[in-house]
Amino acid sequence: MSFNKVILVGNVGKDPEIRRFENNIKASFSLATSETYTPKGGDRVTQTEWHNIVAWRRLAELAENYIRKGSQILVEGKLRYRSYDDRDGNKRYIVEVEADVIQLLGRKPDSPNQQGQGYQGNSQGYQNNSQGYQGGGAPSQSSSPMAGEGPDEDLSARDTADDLPF
Numbered sequence: 001m002s003f004n005k006v007i008l009v010g011n012v013g014k015d016p017e018i019r020r021f022e023n024n025i026k027a028s029f030s031l032a033t034s035e036t037y038t039p040k041g042g043d044r045v046t047q048t049e050w051h052n053i054v055a056w057r058r059l060a061e062l063a064e065n066y067i068r069k070g071s072q073i074l075v076e077g078k079l080r081y082r083s084y085d086d087r088d089g090n091k092r093y094i095v096e097v098e099a100d101v102i103q104l105l106g107r108k109p110d111s112p113n114q115q116g117q118g119y120q121g122n123s124q125g126y127q128n129n130s131q132g133y134q135g136g137g138a139p140s141q142s143s144s145p146m147a148g149e150g151p152d153e154d155l156s157a158r159d160t161a162d163d164l165p166f
Contacts, residue, residue, distance in 0.1 A: 004078045006097050008033055008051055009105065012071045016055075016063040027055045027063035031075060031097075054080070055099040062102055072106035075099050 013030035031053050036046045053075055055063050067073060077099040086092050 005076065006079055007074070007076050008097065009074045010034070010051070010072070012067055012069055012073060013050060014069050016060075016067055018060065018064050025057060025060040025064075027060035027067075029053050029063065029067065031073070052094065052096040053077075053099055054096045055102060059099050059102050066104060067102075071104065074101070074103040074105055076101035 008031055010031045010033035013032050016027040016029040019026045019028075031051045032048050033051065034046050034048045036044060038044045075097060077097045080096045080098045081093065082096070083091055083093045
């Protein structure tokens with residue numbers, strides 16, 4: 001058995017880049033996670049890691065409409081590794097997190113054009129719906145909070161010890 005799952009909470013580094021295809025939409029953006037510690041006898045140090053996030057379909061639409069530079073979000077997804085050849089013919093490697101769930105955290109957006117569009121603070125979550133598929137075999141996306149779970153349900157209780165593979 002194998003397992004590929006990433007959970008990140010951080011701040012968006014730049015507005016999402018949106019690409020539209022014939023039957024699909026893709027959003028790409030960076031997410032910063034920071035860890036602060038104090039080494040023995042030293043000054044406080046903050047270490048920031050940058051993560052490349054990719055979202056498809058309804059998650060890409062969520063990113064396009066609600067996620068902006070500085071937004072605090074939670075992302076659950078899978079690590080994806082890919083390579084490409086740059087303009088000079090050099091092979092480049094990239095690591096991305098392919099989002100399965102995006103949850104908006106933190107404060108409401110400042111932009112007036114985003115007001116009244118259903119932003120629910122930290123209770124608004126979106127995830128892939130593994131039950132349904134749309135054209136081309138791509139998974140569809142549910143727009144209900146945390147798809148299939150009640151809005152008041154404790155999401156940390158989703159996984160119990162009985163579900164662990166060991």
